[in-house]
Amino acid sequence: MTIAIVIDLIDCLTNGSVMTARRFADGLRAKGHEVRLVAVGADGENDCNVKERYVPVLTEVSAKNQIKFGKFDEGKIRKAFTGADIVHFIFPFKLEKKCKKLADEMGIPTTAAFHVQPENVSFNVHLGWCKPFNSMIYAYLKHTFYRQFERIHCPTSFIAQQLANHGYKGELYVISNGYDPAFVPPKERPHNKKFEIVMTGRLSPEKNQQVIIRAIAKSKYKDNIHLTLLGNGPLKNKLAELAEKLDADVSFDFLPKEQLIKRLQASDLYVHSATVEIEAIAAIEAIACGLVPVIAESDLSATKQFALGDKSLFKDGDFEQLAERIDYWYEHPDERASMSGRYAVFAKKFSLDNSLSLAEQMFADEICDYSSRKLERKAPALSRFSLFSRS
Template sequence: MRVAIFTDTYIPQVNGVAKTLKRFTNYLKDHGHSYHVFAPKDFGLSSTEDVSRLKSVPFKIYPECKISFPNLSKMKKTLKEFNPDIIHIATPFTIGLSGLHIAKKMKIPLVASYHTNFDHYLQYYNLTFLENILWKYLDWFHKPTQKIFVPSKDTLNHLATKGFNKLSIWTHGVDCSIFRPALNQNEIKQKYTINSKYTICFVGRIAPEKDLETLTKIISYTKQRFGKNLTWVIVGDGPKKEDMIKNTGTDHIIYTGYLQKKELVEIYGICDLMVFPSDTETFGNVVLEAMACGTPVIGANAGGVKNIIRNYSTGILCEPQNTSSFCQAIEDCFHGSEMLKHMSKKARDYALTQDWNSIFNQLVLELERIIAPQPPILFSKKA
């Protein structure tokens, strides 16, 4: 199978969409399929045999996605040479639009994947007046597709209520051979000068849609409640990082910036809990990564996160934007050491069932059915 992927975000950008697509292309290559990715030019990277890099600038509202300036004639030429069986659009921006246009013009089977709840983002950027326009655009954009893949049951239900059909769940997995419990916690804690009894982390883009207001209030409460017995580790970067540092201070709080995989696994491995108040996630890759490392997650009972966490088993689900709910959950965990150990084991056990190969095997089967649909079964009439 030959798959052309059109996306406005791709590695080396650090976000769930880019990492998922890279993992998918690795799978395709390892299993004898071919792919070609059309993606933004970033960090000075040039095009390769498998990836066409297009000139781009950051999208102001969502810098992880780029606004590119595609050369349609050049893209068509590249695509004709690649001769894809199917086109997969991963984002609804300019590169995604190019893929949509070319698929229709060249009559190539077309699917899309829906990774971001843009409508939920609007409230955090004071742009809710654009919601109706946004949904009209997304409806128009996805209408020509033969299938829309979504990462969670919650996202599927959300789109279904907006009138979308041809929906299918393409969930996400985790590599448990990489994301695993730490065996050398003391060494890692010494590396980061962590001497406290408890450690909590937050991992994600430091931007409004992650509900930083609630996170800041949780940090403020726990600092007063646990003092020097608790260290927070904030992993990630983003437009609100400096504001957040100003609001939380740095006393018993470590801001690491973006971390490479090895260091990220170390942080997950030394933390007693991860707190993740974001209510805008279609899935929540970092939640599953933390669980794979044996770190229970206290997350918002919303979006894709609520489909990952099993309440008071692999973590705790809290009312979105309710600081008291999150703080009570932290209290429950720290006052019940046996419960914390139980959740740690259950979190790791659940993550072990979320295997990427099985997930991609199913996705490829669905793509193959679209490329070569099975003929209808004809029943002969009884005499």
């Protein structure tokens, strides 16, 4: 297949949706498909690099969360779409809306992914728990974009259920974003001077890393614990100040893939504190490296699906219960070693290869049904002519 993928940006390695698109593009190419990326920063041979679109105020705010907006260029994008079997959309913004209209005009089948969880927006404007506000965003996204698609890629059954609850009518394909196969357990986990806890994720309100810092400060083993927060974001300074205030040993870093794998392999426990999460590939990568996770049990997060027992869950925002979980795994190294193997095996069901196969099926389904729908749209006129002839 020749697959065009539209996403506003492709050159930001700290944005989870961008990394997902890059993995999918590389994986599909490895399977023999021609993939054409339409994005800011697209630099492949058949890609379409678009300019960044400036939106007053919104551009500055979005930049803090590693988002850029692409500018529609009909001439360049039409060329990229020519000969494509299908166009797949990652985001629901202005570039994607205009590209969807162009694809329809060109008679090309389309599918879309749902990656922008409304709560990711609302938590950053201090309205995270306002259900009417979140419902309004779901409705806006449906009305302005997703209602145009027959097939929607949902990274988890959690977000698929959310879309169904909010009246999305397209067929919902639950397909994990898939983790890179390079994430594997170490041959031997090192003996650390301190108990090494790690979390990967954007340093922003909905990720709630402050609860980990507070839990470590509450732990019986506070002096023997070191936390590494891997990621960038607007709350980095506030989190550093909190760690200093509570005298918790915390460091911050952002690592390329090879070093990230080594850091995960060298750690003792993974904590995922996010209140809002469509999937959290970061958590899958950690358990694929054999790390036992402790995950926030939130109604707005799908990540709790990765827990293989109550000891890997804590009530969202409850730093005291998280401290208890940390202490438990600190005190039970043999059980942690046993569960490490179980988690590494469990992670394989979310492999990139499996996700790519499911995505290929979704694309094939849409291509096939698109042709059928074109025939159906012509059918009423033929039927009327036939009835008229018999009268």
